[in-house]
Amino acid sequence: MITRLENPADVAAIHDVTISAFKGHPHSDQTEHLIVDRLRQAGTLSISLIAEVDGDVVGHIAFSPVALSDGSKDWFGLGPVSVLPAFQGQGIGGALIRRGLDMLRHQAAAGCVVMGDPDFYQKFGFRNDPQFALKDCAPQYFLVQPLSSNPASGIVTFHPAFYAGVDQ
Ligand SMILES: CC(C)(COP(=O)(O)OP(=O)(O)OC[C@H]1O[C@@H](n2cnc3c(N)ncnc32)[C@H](O)[C@@H]1OP(=O)(O)O)[C@@H](O)C(=O)NCCC(=O)NCCS
Numbered sequence: 001m002i003t004r005l006e007n008p009a010d011v012a013a014i015h016d017v018t019i020s021a022f023k024g025h026p027h028s029d030q031t032e033h034l035i036v037d038r039l040r041q042a043g044t045l046s047i048s049l050i051a052e053v054d055g056d057v058v059g060h061i062a063f064s065p066v067a068l069s070d071g072s073k074d075w076f077g078l079g080p081v082s083v084l085p086a087f088q089g090q091g092i093g094g095a096l097i098r099r100g101l102d103m104l105r106h107q108a109a110a111g112c113v114v115m116g117d118p119d120f121y122q123k124f125g126f127r128n129d130p131q132f133a134l135k136d137c138a139p140q141y142f143l144v145q146p147l148s149s150n151p152a153s154g155i156v157t158f159h160p161a162f163y164a165g166v167d168q
Pocket residue numbers: 021022025081082083084087088089090091092093094095115116117119120123
């Protein structure tokens with residue numbers, strides 16, 4: 001298994017992997033593939049990594065900029081992250097998350113946030129932090145990982161690509 005940045009030839013496979021990963025997922029509206037497409041179209045897919053096995057795309061992770069109400073810059077949101085069902089539980093999702101976080105550190109990102117299963121994301125250094133909040137998200141499912149010593153706090157807003165077509 002290798003991880004690498006996406007290239008234009010991967011776009012259709014990323015679409016398919018994302019649909020397959022979230023199919024039937026209880027906390028999904030099965031539109032995550034559209035979020036990835038919209039982020040790419042908006043030029044805000046800051047990091048898009050794929051996992052490849054024998055030349056096939058089996059996993060994908062996206063990172064995109066988020067806004068903080070205190071004006072802090074260089075914060076990013078993790079997601080969606082997807083691994084084909086047949087390849088889950090083999091360390092691929094974890095490898096994508098770690099590599100993505102490493103890339104954020106190398107580009108001097110200030111921090112990263114994620115919405116999802118706390119038991120899963122705590123494995124990768126994310127923590128609940130009452131100094132941060134995400135609208136319409138229960139606090140236990142919103143996790144934060146500072147990547148610099150710059151103080152930050154406030155309401156976090158993901159890129160509009162996450163909300164297109166959703167009544168707010
Ligand atoms: C979530 C997902 C990306 C994880 O990818 P994966 O390749 O299966 O994960 P890994 O094998 O790298 O697992 C990494 C660690 O997380 C654990 N883990 C995996 N899924 C977990 C879950 N749902 N809850 C808690 N822990 C989980 C693994 O046991 C492993 O722990 P370990 O390192 O202590 O052994 C993948 O299961 C997936 O695509 N799921 C459907 C889409 C989804 O839910 N995306 C995330 C939305 S928030």
